[in-house]
Amino acid sequence: MTQPPGQQPPQGGFGAPYDPPPGPAQPSSPPPGYGSAPLPGQAAGPYDAPGQAAGPYGTPVQPGPYGVPQPGPYNAPPQPGPYNAPAQPGPYNAPAQPGPYNASTQPGPYNAPAQPGPYGQSPQPQPGFSPQPQPRPGGGGFFRGRRGAVIGGVLAVVLLAGGGIWFARSGDDASKPTAKASTDPGPSSSGDGGDDKAGNPSPGTRDLRAEADALNAQRKPGEAKVLWIQEGGVDVPRNGSDVYGPWIVGDTIVKAMFHTLSGYSVTDGRQKWSLRMPSNLCAAPSQATADGKIVLGIKSGHGDRAFCDALQMVDLTTGKAGWHKTYRRHGVWDELSEVAMAINGDTVTVGRTTRTDAFRVSDGKVLFGKLPGNCQPFGFASGPVAIAATSCQTAADDHKEQQVQRIDPVTGKVQWTYKVKKGWQVAQFYSANPPVVSLKQDDKWAILVLNENGTYRSQLVGGTEDYVTECDEELLTDGKSLDNCLGVTADDRAVYLATKPDMAARHPTNKVVAFDLNTGRTKWKAAAPAGQTMMPMRVEGGRLLMYVAAEKNKGGGIASLPPTGGTPQMVLRHPAAASAVERGFFLSRVAYANGRSFLVHASISGIDDEAEKSMKSIVGFGN
DSSP, rough: OOOOOOEEEEEEEEOOOOOOOOSSOBBBBOOOSSOOOOOTTTSOOTSTTTSSSOOOOOSEEESSSOOSSOOTTTTOOOOOSSSSSOOOSTTTTTTTTOOOBBBBOOOOOOOOOOOEEETEEEEEOOOOOOOOOOOOOOSSTTGSSOOOOOOOOOOEEEEEOOOOOOOOOOOOSSSSSOOOOOOSSOOEOOOTTGGOOOOOEEEEEEOOHHHHHHHHHTTTOOEEEEHHHHHHEOOTTTOOEEEEEEEETTEEEEEEEEEEEEEETTTOOOEEEEEEEESOOOOOOSSOTSHHHEEEEEEEEGGGGEEEEEEEEETTTTTEEEEEEEEOOOOOHHHSSSSSEETTEEEEEEEEEEEEEEEEEOOOOEEEOSSSSSSEEEEEEEEEEEEEEEEEEOOOOOOOOOEEEEEETTTTTTEEEOOOOOOOOEEEEEEEEEEEEEETTTTTEEEEEOOTOOOOOEOOOTTTOOOOBBBBHHHHHHHOSSSSSEEEEEEEEEEEEEEEOOOSSSOOOEEEEEEEEOOEEEEEEOOOOOOEEEEEEEEEEEEEEEEEEEEEOOEEEEEEEOOOOOOOEEEEEEEEEGGGHHTTOSSEEEEEEEEEEEEEESSEEOOOHHHHHHSEEEEEOOO
């Protein structure tokens, strides 16, 4: 999981000496830039805003996760992950987005050594395999290539596979991608799996209804039921397989793994449909479109010569495949870069270090490719507001000069630009509305809040606490999104962030802290239930939703807080009898929608084929 360094000078955290460039970024016409006159009533610049200490650029690095107690331009609180959180501002909680990605993701690379379970759970053994990640360049996607320290076996709450590189390609930097029909055979679809209409388990999996029934028989008053449990049921490659999703569309929860996309009933787990891809999956956006369509990144070809340069559109409601095409990778930087996908309206973007290609989701039409100028977007945040991270080609050819831009997802026109100080790089988007950006420089961490027009608003002031977020960076091997984090969210009142639990304590616990959007300072703190930890997911109906992790003999669940803080109230309490099952999901995402919660493993692996097939992949809770 991504986390600011602790009390170890010279490392800093929020409030680390990040010094934004003098003068605010303003809406611009191409070529985009910053430094135009501020809008009426706005401060002249992020570092000299009234009531704000001058930018901490040259200040000595302060110990502690958030560094100096000076509001700085980059310390704005983070926001929830884009995974379909309903009624949430920003890409993470975009309303009307199908999919359980209403929760942020959690880190946890495949073969991290045994880690303590989510926030203080007892250590969970991890399968011993060693994926070989692709080499990653700096610049766009630079931080997506770095592993953060993992505090515990990680759980990610959602709103709601690494191959060799070959360079048998060359070509110009055409302004638009060259999309062409694929020569790979199309996806093969199957409808309702087996006798699923009778509630039987999905093909290839054991019937775990008896296990769920036994756990439910031990339920205490006020506890939810275990709705269903499912095993992976698939013989995955030697190094395991990433699991993308879940996405919740109506009464269907969808996950994508290895080379298959599968939809299951949210009520009983029966497989409603399954779609076999022509090749392995390699990337996916955190959200689908409002009408349940998604475009997945898949590899063209197979084996050592497989390359992540193909796209497949799928209707998540029916499991039917739509258009399928490949796009061109341009040059060495592009060939080596990871792919970051996002969906904004009817546009899907495929970001890499040197460019982003955009396609219309509904029909696959190319919308834009390389944009004018020296700076190109390398990743967007999903949701109704298209916020992008861009990197600029420099004489050093390192792509380490970066910007935050709002870009029209249909035309590619830049609407405003905020220039990031050289040496600092965009790590994650915690929210798009309001824009909340996580920045990193080596071991330093800063969080910036921008206004709707791209000007500086505030920087988070973390004080003496250590804070933690959990993002795709540590969770997936391929196709990491820039907008998928757990432990942070925001609304029009505040940014909400989880503190790091004290893992040396007998029963580790933590707090959720609310930060004022305008000042970056703490508004309130709320303690997690005794002996447990909690992570912000999203704001819904005016209340902050959080995932509470299970502990030994204590079930987890979903809790809420009012805008004023206070004591968390359980919205859905998972049964204590199922705490061992819940704690076994140590590398997972959590989805919550319509009174049901789901834990979905973010990777499937095992010491042998049987262990892979029998690894639990999804568990659902509800009343």
